[in-house]
Amino acid sequence: MATILIGGGSGLIGQRLSTMLLEKGHDVIILSRKIKEPAQPHLCYALWNPDKHTIDINAIAKSDYIINLAGEGVADKRWTKKRKKILRESRTKSCALIVHTLRNNANKIKAVINASGIGWYGDDTNNSKQAFTEDMPAANDFLGETCKAWEESIAPVTALGKRLVIIRTGIVLSKEGGALPAFIKPVRFGFAPVLGNGKQIQSWIHIDDICRMYIHALENESVQGAYNAAAPKPVDIKELVTTLAKKMKGSFYIPIYVPSFLLKIILGELSTEVLKSITVSSTRIRNTGFQFIFPSIEAAVNDVI
Numbered sequence: 001m002a003t004i005l006i007g008g009g010s011g012l013i014g015q016r017l018s019t020m021l022l023e024k025g026h027d028v029i030i031l032s033r034k035i036k037e038p039a040q041p042h043l044c045y046a047l048w049n050p051d052k053h054t055i056d057i058n059a060i061a062k063s064d065y066i067i068n069l070a071g072e073g074v075a076d077k078r079w080t081k082k083r084k085k086i087l088r089e090s091r092t093k094s095c096a097l098i099v100h101t102l103r104n105n106a107n108k109i110k111a112v113i114n115a116s117g118i119g120w121y122g123d124d125t126n127n128s129k130q131a132f133t134e135d136m137p138a139a140n141d142f143l144g145e146t147c148k149a150w151e152e153s154i155a156p157v158t159a160l161g162k163r164l165v166i167i168r169t170g171i172v173l174s175k176e177g178g179a180l181p182a183f184i185k186p187v188r189f190g191f192a193p194v195l196g197n198g199k200q201i202q203s204w205i206h207i208d209d210i211c212r213m214y215i216h217a218l219e220n221e222s223v224q225g226a227y228n229a230a231a232p233k234p235v236d237i238k239e240l241v242t243t244l245a246k247k248m249k250g251s252f253y254i255p256i257y258v259p260s261f262l263l264k265i266i267l268g269e270l271s272t273e274v275l276k277s278i279t280v281s282s283t284r285i286r287n288t289g290f291q292f293i294f295p296s297i298e299a300a301v302n303d304v305i
Helices: 012-023 057-062 081-104 142-160 180-188 207-219 237-249 260-274 297-304
Strands: 003-007 027-032 043-049 065-068 111-117 163-169 171-174 191-195 204-206 225-229 254-258
Touching: 003 012, 003 057, 012 027, 012 171, 012 207, 027 057, 043 057, 057 081, 065 081, 065 207, 081 111, 081 142, 111 142, 111 207, 142 163, 163 207, 171 207, 171 297, 180 191, 180 237, 191 237, 204 207, 204 297, 207 225, 237 254, 237 297
Parallel strands: 003 027, 003 065, 027 043, 065 111, 111 163, 163 225, 171 204, 191 254
Antiparallel strands: none
């Protein structure tokens, strides 16, 4: 069994991933700005602060693998100039700290598995819905440039002889957080909110499948480079919301269209991401032997709800 060091371990993916790693018998060290009392055996916390460029060297020395999920939530707040800076630096600073620490300290790290996002690709509205593959260039928009800087900031670990895996994450479906609870709330009252015209494609993934993908990347030495973390059957936003509504309410719900102009007023520049259509391919990760437990939106929603 291995010791896995996790940056961003207190987030949505990090919490579930930690649990699944512990269930498999691994030891988990979660990097945190504050030391917490571990709730179970084989789990502990170590200090780091990417803003101050500090990290517990002993935690690095003990670990066999690093999984870095650190980064502020993209959709948590409006995109002001200050917020954009925070979104970018919360990602690049953690990666720079990891690279610096591995370069300057003795360690036994075999691989680094780092988060990224499908925001790398941009909008597919005008490209005939061709699925984006991992070899395509980054988009020339805020998220595309942010993801590019994110991945470039962790890339130097390969020169240190470490295997590097990049997980470009789609919309994560979990009742514990992410996008789904925002849709569940109005559905409870019988309303299914369809954003924009409802035709924009959502490349999504169940929380357990993305955690399994990280474990798959950790355990298989042949897995390296970038991989899209999205189920093989993307859906448009209308289908996602109505599938959720049918599961919760049967036929007793009313679709409510939220017009694009209203979203732009409420969310500002962030609305471009809400209204964006991104269809990504999962072929590359499946070719490594990874199998999705929840390949369809129906299966995912049935499990989550």
